[in-house]
Amino acid sequence: MSLLEVDDVVVQFGGVTAVDHASFVAEAGRVTGLIGPNGAGKTTCFNVISGLQKPNRGRVVFDGRPVTRLSVPRRSRRGMGRTFQRLEAFGSLSVRENVRVARDIHGGFAGLLRPTAADVDGLLERVGIAAYADERADSIPTGTARLLELARCLACDPQLLLLDEPSSGLDETETDAFGHLLAELAAEGRGVLMVEHDMDLVMSVCDEIHVLDFGKVIASGAPGAIRSNPDVQRAYLGYSDADDQELVR
Numbered sequence: 001m002s003l004l005e006v007d008d009v010v011v012q013f014g015g016v017t018a019v020d021h022a023s024f025v026a027e028a029g030r031v032t033g034l035i036g037p038n039g040a041g042k043t044t045c046f047n048v049i050s051g052l053q054k055p056n057r058g059r060v061v062f063d064g065r066p067v068t069r070l071s072v073p074r075r076s077r078r079g080m081g082r083t084f085q086r087l088e089a090f091g092s093l094s095v096r097e098n099v100r101v102a103r104d105i106h107g108g109f110a111g112l113l114r115p116t117a118a119d120v121d122g123l124l125e126r127v128g129i130a131a132y133a134d135e136r137a138d139s140i141p142t143g144t145a146r147l148l149e150l151a152r153c154l155a156c157d158p159q160l161l162l163l164d165e166p167s168s169g170l171d172e173t174e175t176d177a178f179g180h181l182l183a184e185l186a187a188e189g190r191g192v193l194m195v196e197h198d199m200d201l202v203m204s205v206c207d208e209i210h211v212l213d214f215g216k217v218i219a220s221g222a223p224g225a226i227r228s229n230p231d232v233q234r235a236y237l238g239y240s241d242a243d244d245q246e247l248v249r
């Protein structure tokens with residue numbers, strides 16, 4: 001049984017079919033990539049999975065149970081965590097306070113009663129931003145803010161992380177460290193599903209990749225197979241004679 005199953009999902013916005021009978025899975029203990037050209041439907045899929053967008057048809061199954069009708073907070077309590085392309089931290093709070101607030105909101109009343117596994121400073125250390133703990137969130141570099149989003153997500157101890165463009169704004173060293181962290185999180189048994197445009201990162205860290213184009217899943221497989229798939233090359237490059245081409249960002 002897969003941790004996450006997206007089953008025959010369709011989303012229409014007026015005359016636009018943003019997601020077109022898409023089916024794919026993300027497994028616990030693995031990093032899964034969801035890639036595709038601009039406008040392919042990746043963010044809309046994330047919105048359906050996390051509960052922000054109701055699909056016209058199809059269903060989402062998480063940890064063996066359908067969640068298609070559940071609200072965003074209930075999915076979060078079941079173990080889904082998400083980061084957004086747009087940064088969501090509270091600008092006037094410090095980096096440490098932002099993570100604490102995320103943990104407290106998620107924990108709610110239950111959080112007051114039982115100790116949480118997520119130690120705030122430990123999380124900042126883990127994602128590599130402990131040096132910024134006392135800085136205001138609106139004063140830190142974009143890459144650091146991106147890592148703060150990840151720390152806020154991890155503060156809820158999710159079983160599945162949905163990461164939307166997590167490496168944008170990270171420099172090369174930060175991206176390398178981030179790739180290692182993703183592998184570690186998967187090794188702990190969490191599932192990671194990532195929308196990402198940095199193909200070097202996707203190809204090096206993902207165990208499996210699903211490719212969307214015009215809302216349809218056109219390929220699923222390991223990085224090597226995806227890289228050499230002619231349909232994928234065509235979708236990215238816009239022409240078919242792609243024998244000597246590689247996937248480009």
Ligand SMILES: Nc1ncnc2c1ncn2[C@@H]1O[C@H](COP(=O)(O)OP(=O)(O)OP(=O)(O)O)[C@@H](O)[C@H]1O
Nearest residue numbers: 013016017018036037038039040041042043044045
């Ligand atoms: N709320 C909306 N109303 C109307 N059309 C929308 C809406 N959201 C998305 N779309 C359209 O649905 C399609 C898929 O968009 P989506 O943002 O899911 O793609 P994406 O793969 O995430 O793109 P990008 O890589 O550029 O972020 C696009 O044609 C987009 O214009």
